[in-house]
Amino acid sequence: MKYLSNESISRLDNLHIKAKKVVEGFMVGLHKSPFHGFSVEFSDHRAYGTGDELKHIDWKLWAKTDRFFIKRYEEETNLKAFILVDQSRSMEYTSQTTTKMEYSKILAASLSYLLIKNQDAVGMYAFNNQIRKSIAAKSTNTHLSILLGEMEKMQPKSTTNIADVLHQCAEKTNKKGLIILISDLMDDQQKIMMGLKHFLHKGHEVIVFHVMDPKEIDFDFKERIKFIDLETKQTITTDPRYIRKHYREKIKKIRKFYTASCGKYKIDYIPLSTKEPVGIALKEYLFKRKKVS
Incomplete structure (x- = not known):
């Protein structure tokens, strides 16, 4: 399938138009693919x-x-979904045109658009070190406009506390449904898993989109460089050649941890690079829905 590029999507005026174009482009490709029945x-x-x-x-x-x-x-059609979007300062990072925050907003908006057009209800929690915005799940077009309007306003700020926020959201979300977490997962891995399992204990299905910049994955920096932690503002200057191998192994280990841990508890873990079209994430979402439907 051919997807709309993130660069072309980013040039569009607002989040509603971006989501509409992503979904429409995805659907056109879908009818030319093995998903033609959808x-x-x-x-x-x-x-x-x-x-x-x-x-x-x-x-x-x-x-x-x-x-x-x-x-x-x-009762067969009315799925209730909540999208949890990380807006901590680390989501501001980019080595290209699209930040992790912008990518996550487009993904969250596209999923919301697809769900509501599918007559399902969607709500949202935006968070960093606490819940910053909470929107109840509804399934109307008016609600979609409100939801996307709030997503448009989201800006990366403050530190993160994903694990505590997950527990808070789980306590607030009582009716069984679908939980979609969109984050760079820059927090304690074991604690994040405990938070995700809290949703499972309440009967929810869970999908995790792990969003990273390509430089965060391959560490393909060429020259001596100063790294700044966007959340703590700590700095370190180093030659990336000396630590690249160790760094890549650490990232691989983190992804392997989430793949194994999420797989063990039947949580869908989807690692994403911001260089990949958002349509790829929608394809993964559709795989998930077909699997459980």
Whole structure:
């Protein structure tokens, strides 16, 4: 599939237009891919299966597609999702045109757009070292505009405390649903996992999008450079050639930890680089939904 580039998306006027273009571009590619059976238009249906009554078949849809679909009941379609977006200072980093914060906002907005067009309810928690914004889950187009408007305002600031925030959000989110965390996960790994498991104990499904800048992954710096911690403001000057191997091994170890730990508890862990089109993240999200539907 060919996806819209992050550079072309970033040039668009506002987050609503960006989300719309990402989703529309993704859907066009989707119909040319192995996902050709998926469509927002048919999101309130499911494939006919053994045991289903013939009277529930949507014959108009059969005439369009030559396939049998059953109209879903309301309780089958109304997914409630909460998107947790990290807006700590470390999300400000970029080595290219799109910061981790901007990438995360476009991803969160695109997921919200896709969910609401799919007649599902979406809410949001924006956080750094505490919850900064909380929006209840609703499924209307008016709510989508409000949600994206708040996402547009998000700016990276302050330190992070992902683990504590996850516990706070879990306590506030009672109805079983889908939890989507978008973060660079720059906090204690074991504590983050404890926070994620809190959602599982309350019956939620969980997806984690681990967003990193390509330089944070490959450490491809060429010359002696001063590194500044965006959250603590601590600095260190070094020649990257001397620490590149150790750094890459550490990042690989972190990703391996999350892959193994999330896999153990059936949490979907999706590592992302901000150089990758947001459409790739939507594809991974769709894989998740098809897997559990």
